[in-house]
Amino acid sequence: MNHSINKLALSITASILAAVGAQAYEVPLTYFGTNMPPIDFHGFASQGFLYSGDYNYLANDTRNGSFQFSEVGVNLSMNPFPNTRIAVQGFDFDVGNVGQYDPFLDYALVEYTINDEVGIRAGRIRRPGGIYNSIQDIDVARTYVLLPQGIYDARWRDWSAGLDGGELFGSIPLGKAGSLSYETYAGIVNMSDNGGVARYIESTGATLENIDSSPAFGSQLWYNTPLEGLRIGASFAYMANLTYDVTVPVMPGLMVPMESVANAPLQQYSAEYVWKNWTFQAEYYTYDLTGYNYSPAFGNHPQPMENNPQSWYAAVSHRFNKYFEVGTYYTQCRINSTITKQFPSDDYQNDAALSFRFDPTDWWTFKIEGHYIEGTGLLRDSVNNPVRSDDGWFMLALKTTFSF
Amino acid sequence: MKSKLITLGLLGAVLWLGVNHALALDNAVVIANSSVAADSLSASALKDIYTGKTKYWDGGQTIVIVMLPDKTDAALQQACGMDSSSFKTFWQRLAFSGRGQEPKKADDAAALVSLVAATKGAIAIAPADVTLTGVKKIEIK
Numbered sequence: 001m002n003h004s005i006n007k008l009a010l011s012i013t014a015s016i017l018a019a020v021g022a023q024a025y026e027v028p029l030t031y032f033g034t035n036m037p038p039i040d041f042h043g044f045a046s047q048g049f050l051y052s053g054d055y056n057y058l059a060n061d062t063r064n065g066s067f068q069f070s071e072v073g074v075n076l077s078m079n080p081f082p083n084t085r086i087a088v089q090g091f092d093f094d095v096g097n098v099g100q101y102d103p104f105l106d107y108a109l110v111e112y113t114i115n116d117e118v119g120i121r122a123g124r125i126r127r128p129g130g131i132y133n134s135i136q137d138i139d140v141a142r143t144y145v146l147l148p149q150g151i152y153d154a155r156w157r158d159w160s161a162g163l164d165g166g167e168l169f170g171s172i173p174l175g176k177a178g179s180l181s182y183e184t185y186a187g188i189v190n191m192s193d194n195g196g197v198a199r200y201i202e203s204t205g206a207t208l209e210n211i212d213s214s215p216a217f218g219s220q221l222w223y224n225t226p227l228e229g230l231r232i233g234a235s236f237a238y239m240a241n242l243t244y245d246v247t248v249p250v251m252p253g254l255m256v257p258m259e260s261v262a263n264a265p266l267q268q269y270s271a272e273y274v275w276k277n278w279t280f281q282a283e284y285y286t287y288d289l290t291g292y293n294y295s296p297a298f299g300n301h302p303q304p305m306e307n308n309p310q311s312w313y314a315a316v317s318h319r320f321n322k323y324f325e326v327g328t329y330y331t332q333c334r335i336n337s338t339i340t341k342q343f344p345s346d347d348y349q350n351d352a353a354l355s356f357r358f359d360p361t362d363w364w365t366f367k368i369e370g371h372y373i374e375g376t377g378l379l380r381d382s383v384n385n386p387v388r389s390d391d392g393w394f395m396l397a398l399k400t401t402f403s404f
Numbered sequence: 405m406k407s408k409l410i411t412l413g414l415l416g417a418v419l420w421l422g423v424n425h426a427l428a429l430d431n432a433v434v435i436a437n438s439s440v441a442a443d444s445l446s447a448s449a450l451k452d453i454y455t456g457k458t459k460y461w462d463g464g465q466t467i468v469i470v471m472l473p474d475k476t477d478a479a480l481q482q483a484c485g486m487d488s489s490s491f492k493t494f495w496q497r498l499a500f501s502g503r504g505q506e507p508k509k510a511d512d513a514a515a516l517v518s519l520v521a522a523t524k525g526a527i528a529i530a531p532a533d534v535t536l537t538g539v540k541k542i543e544i545k
Binding site for chain 2: 113
């Protein structure tokens with residue numbers, strides 16, 4: 001029932017966004033009767049559809065087609081003082097059983113720019129990471145419906161997208177050698193009870209009791225080469241004391257508590273070349289999550305765990321005109337985890353995607369995308385996919401977005 | 405080792421050949437609100453503005469980019485290496501990630517000039533043949 005109401009609300013919101021059309025809104029000063037600076041108001045609403053031939057992937061029932069793939073965001077920003085900007089964005093999403101339309105504060109920040117070389121942003125921010133991390137769930141800002149999921153898992157935004165803390169940012173000119181852009185951040189990553197990590201833990205059969213926020217720090221560097229359109233990036237991050245408490249079944253009718261504590265250094269390397277109407281991209285991503293599981297069932301012998309996935313992709317897209325864009329990518333992900341694999345195909349997932357984007361108006365985008373996938377390593381849902389194999393399988397993804 | 409050096413040298417040559425040393429906008433001029441103190445900008449400073457690296461004028465006034473989609477694509481491409489579709493996506497990425505403020509849009513050249521004239525800190529690439537009223541022309545060096 002709640003889902004129906006939420007879907008109705010989402011549809012109404014999308015309709016309103018469509019109706020208001022192409023123009024962003026700036027609230028005039030006179031509305032307030034003060035000297036308050038103008039406020040910029042933007043937003044978007046996306047609705048997707050996922051269908052897959054062999055497995056339920058990302059949403060709960062994609063084998064029969066699923067609309068559980070939606071995002072809505074609305075933001076405000078203003079410049080109250082010289083060199084100062086305030087920005088706030090509310091967000092709401094649903095990807096399968098993750099998100100579930102619980103609205104939350106996506107970012108809320110104050111930014112002070114000292115000069116082009118140094119600025120500071122504080123509050124709740126979106127973390128930088130490669131080409132897409134900070135806009136991983138903003139459909140209108142990319143060619144593809146689904147980004148390479150080994151790097152930008154649509155369900156794991158609470159793990160990767162945001163942070164309460166701050167960052168330094170800027171761009172350092174290097175003369176004829178180009179420029180170097182950087183963002184260096186530190187803060188707390190808030191894990192959600194409705195998040196992808198929580199759902200993944202639960203999919204193993206455990207009952208999640210608590211999942212803690214995690215301190216994190218990192219940096220994204222971009223070298224903007226003298227060759228127009230070519231940039232090369234490196235991102236490093238460290239997430240500390242990732243902690244969750246669960247109860248796990250050890251035999252029928254017997255559950256025991258277990259606490260897991262882990263640390264994870266992350267690395268990502270990126271290259272992007274925009275030439276005329278072509279965009280070429282390639283990225284490599286890995287993290288090495290290591291830690292221990294503690295439980296009375298293990299006595300004084302905590303069980304080590306390690307998860308060291310490695311993913312890469314290469315992509316190319318071409319915009320024919322203001323209406324049409326086509327893109328394709330190939331990606332591979334290797335899971336490399338100590339978690340026992342039920343099937344050999346659980347250790348990898350390769351994906352070849354072909355995507356068409358159509359922008360009939362300035363404020364409306366429609367995409368259709370086909371995937372040929374081998375492996376099942378990113379399904380992360382053994383309950384809805386009890387039998388898995390190395391055979392290739394297909395997926396269709398549709399998405400439409402209204403933005404203003 | 406020698407082949408690696410040759411490869412590096414060729415790569416360096418390609419990079420240097422790609423450097424855009426001069427800027428002459430095709431059938432377009434850069435205009436700004438009269439509150440903007442600058443009378444001229446270097447090509448790289450203009451690019452920094454249009455790619456979000458420079459967000460404020462000297463003194464801290466916010467730079468507000470005003471766009472005339474589709475009408476000044478060639479000049480936009482020259483100024484920042486993006487056409488209007490790429491430019492729109494680029495700024496949506498900044499805005500929806502909390503890193504910038506989307507440019508404003510005008511429906512036609514006259515509306516562009518009016519909007520720039522009415523918006524403090526505004527800058528725009530305008531068609532060369534538009535009548536400039538209440539705005540200043542910025543020389544690109």
